[in-house]
Amino acid sequence: MSWLYLGIAVIFEVAVGIFASKAKGFTMLRWTVATLVTGAIGTFFLSLALLTFDVGVGYAIWTSVSGVGIVIVGGLFLSQVLTWRKALGIAIVIGGVVGLQLSGAA
Incomplete structure (x- = not known):
């Protein structure tokens, strides 16, 4: 179940990045408002995932996968260039x- 919570947290964190921009x-x-609400929801689900994950590992996965997701969404839907260096x-x-x-660790 912790992986599901972490996945939900990642989705909301990607939304935070998009809305913040x-x-x-x-x-x-x-x-x-959208940024703050999605950030709170994402953090809530991260906290549920961290009941099982080591804090460092869970947080590292959350931020890393979210960052990758934001780059991909930016390239696909926000006209941002996805260079070979980003890839x-x-x-x-x-x-x-x-x-x-x-x-x-998890």
């Missing part, structure tokens, strides 16, 4: 997440 430094009320960084992050999982 639209909030324009928290000057756009609608996007600011290499994504591959390295995925390798790190797999390494954490293989460590048997």
Whole structure:
């Protein structure tokens, strides 16, 4: 169940990244509220996942997978350029997440 909670937390964290970019430094009320609400929901589900995961491992997976998700969403839907360097960084992050999982910490 902790993996499901972590997956939900990742989805909400990706939304936080997208909404925060639209909030324009928290000057756009609608996007600011969306950022804060999705951030709170994502953090709630992360806290549920951390009941099982080691804190360092769970947090590292959450932030890493969320970061990769935001880069991919930005490239697919927000007209942001996905360069080979970004793709290499994504591959390295995925390798790190797999390494954490293989460590048997969760």
